[in-house]
Amino acid sequence: MRIPRIASIVPIGFNPRAFTFLLLSALCVRAQLLPASSPEQAVVQILTASQTPDFDAPWRFDSVRRSTGTGFVIEGGRILTNAHVIAWAKQILVRRYQDPRLLPARVVYAGHDCDLAIVELLDPKGLEGVSPLTLGELPAVQSTVVTIGYPAGGEQISFTRGVVSRIEMQAYAHPGNRSLLAVQTDAAINPGNSGGPVLQEGKVAGVAFQGIPGLQNAGFFIPPEVVRHFLKDVADGRYDGVPLAGVTLEPLQNPAYRRQLGLADDGRGARVDALRPDGAAMRVLRRDDVVLEVGGLAVGSDGMVLYRGNRVSASVAFQQPQSGEPVRLKIWRDRAELTLDLPMEAYRGDRLAGRSYDTLPRYFVHAGLVFTPLSADYLETVGRPGRDNLWAGLAKLIYELRGRPLEEPATVRAEPIVLATILPHPVNADFSMRGGALVNRINGVRIERLEDVIRALSENQGERHVLEFDGPDQGPLEAINRAAAAAAHTEILRTYAIPSDQRL
Numbered sequence: 001m002r003i004p005r006i007a008s009i010v011p012i013g014f015n016p017r018a019f020t021f022l023l024l025s026a027l028c029v030r031a032q033l034l035p036a037s038s039p040e041q042a043v044v045q046i047l048t049a050s051q052t053p054d055f056d057a058p059w060r061f062d063s064v065r066r067s068t069g070t071g072f073v074i075e076g077g078r079i080l081t082n083a084h085v086i087a088w089a090k091q092i093l094v095r096r097y098q099d100p101r102l103l104p105a106r107v108v109y110a111g112h113d114c115d116l117a118i119v120e121l122l123d124p125k126g127l128e129g130v131s132p133l134t135l136g137e138l139p140a141v142q143s144t145v146v147t148i149g150y151p152a153g154g155e156q157i158s159f160t161r162g163v164v165s166r167i168e169m170q171a172y173a174h175p176g177n178r179s180l181l182a183v184q185t186d187a188a189i190n191p192g193n194s195g196g197p198v199l200q201e202g203k204v205a206g207v208a209f210q211g212i213p214g215l216q217n218a219g220f221f222i223p224p225e226v227v228r229h230f231l232k233d234v235a236d237g238r239y240d241g242v243p244l245a246g247v248t249l250e251p252l253q254n255p256a257y258r259r260q261l262g263l264a265d266d267g268r269g270a271r272v273d274a275l276r277p278d279g280a281a282m283r284v285l286r287r288d289d290v291v292l293e294v295g296g297l298a299v300g301s302d303g304m305v306l307y308r309g310n311r312v313s314a315s316v317a318f319q320q321p322q323s324g325e326p327v328r329l330k331i332w333r334d335r336a337e338l339t340l341d342l343p344m345e346a347y348r349g350d351r352l353a354g355r356s357y358d359t360l361p362r363y364f365v366h367a368g369l370v371f372t373p374l375s376a377d378y379l380e381t382v383g384r385p386g387r388d389n390l391w392a393g394l395a396k397l398i399y400e401l402r403g404r405p406l407e408e409p410a411t412v413r414a415e416p417i418v419l420a421t422i423l424p425h426p427v428n429a430d431f432s433m434r435g436g437a438l439v440n441r442i443n444g445v446r447i448e449r450l451e452d453v454i455r456a457l458s459e460n461q462g463e464r465h466v467l468e469f470d471g472p473d474q475g476p477l478e479a480i481n482r483a484a485a486a487a488a489h490t491e492i493l494r495t496y497a498i499p500s501d502q503r504l
Helices: 016-033 224-236 255-261 376-382 394-407 450-459 482-495
Strands: 043-050 065-074 078-081 089-095 103-111 116-121 144-149 158-172 178-185 197-200 203-211 219-222 247-250 270-275 290-294 304-307 310-313 326-333 336-343 363-366 369-373 417-422 437-442 464-469 477-481
Touching: 043 078, 065 144, 089 116, 103 224, 116 224, 144 203, 144 219, 158 310, 178 224, 203 224, 363 450, 363 482, 369 450, 376 394, 394 437, 417 450, 437 450, 464 482, 477 482
Parallel strands: none
Antiparallel strands: 043 065, 043 089, 065 078, 078 116, 089 103, 103 116, 144 158, 144 197, 158 178, 178 219, 197 203, 203 219, 247 270, 270 290, 290 326, 304 310, 326 336, 363 369, 369 417, 417 437, 437 464, 464 477
């Protein structure tokens, strides 16, 4: 609504007192229609300069990359955004709506598993006069939402309207190994929109965070439930993470199998198919238990629950508690119904299978042999376009990282180590292995973590170091003269400008 422009020429018969009354009345009406602070005032552009490590040569970094994202002011004078907007950031600058100033900021909390982060200005006065946005509720499917942000293709703030298409558990691209509740919309969500609010009736219905390449008119935002969980988590000054039960449920829809278990064919209950050995559920559940209810939500025979009017994976119910809190279960075991409390915990055991942030990669270099943990980051690095070491053994490493923990948990190493690369030098010229292989044993010592590499090399008193590769059984062997390797070590570090032979 715009106030009509008032003519500079007063008409004949003009009554100043009546005109003043009408003008004040119009202003009062406008004040009732518009909020005191419109939502865009709380939406900011975030400019970052970031630098990621090279996980194939972990003492090095890639070039500095500049990018932009969006955030919005929340209660307490802080800014909520996506974790991927500020990941690996060396500098963070914030630009307010229609303000040319660049305001330095820092990360306060980063939840990389849920792709949310809180940023604050170094000078809190920079947000004076800005009213925070408030969280709303999970929007209904087919309802309308508006995304606000600073997408690529322009400098000004952008508004896009769309419809909520569906609500379900989605893989979050930022961590790479977590699935949480997400909302799909046909409102345009483009690079630069990340971290911006998705509004419904003036309240935050979610945080824009990702799309799917090649899928048109489909963007995703993080719903209020996940945002509230994150904000409650950090309220004690520390971020613990979204808890994981470590249980895999399978549909239980075969009537004959249900009769064998003593269950009615009533569409209730999903079977426990697998339990992570170090997961919370291992202490409470057994394989072939039937989960009937989680946190008050009935589990269907398809492994789904009805969550706020949406049929989604039962895993959403396990994610409701904070780390350290229990969730109540109703299960069917030995033809009887039981009620159990399952203590929920944030899980770190699969950290290498997901992308890591803000923690520099561990490595050890000896005689030009570069050892580093096998991780999702390492696999992505060696698989980048233009890399010349995309070799057939990549499938073995993928299995070691993601397949073995599920299929052969008893043989899993705490931190699988790869020979990432070999820095050429006469001392290692006879190596036929050129890097990218899983290290099995060194001098007879099974390598469970990086410290085992250091111990196996430092404690060996034999004439040569013997390295075995590829899997739990004996694989390819390589050997290097121990004395020659020690003598060449410092020269190799200097030649390749490696500042330290280790980062542990």
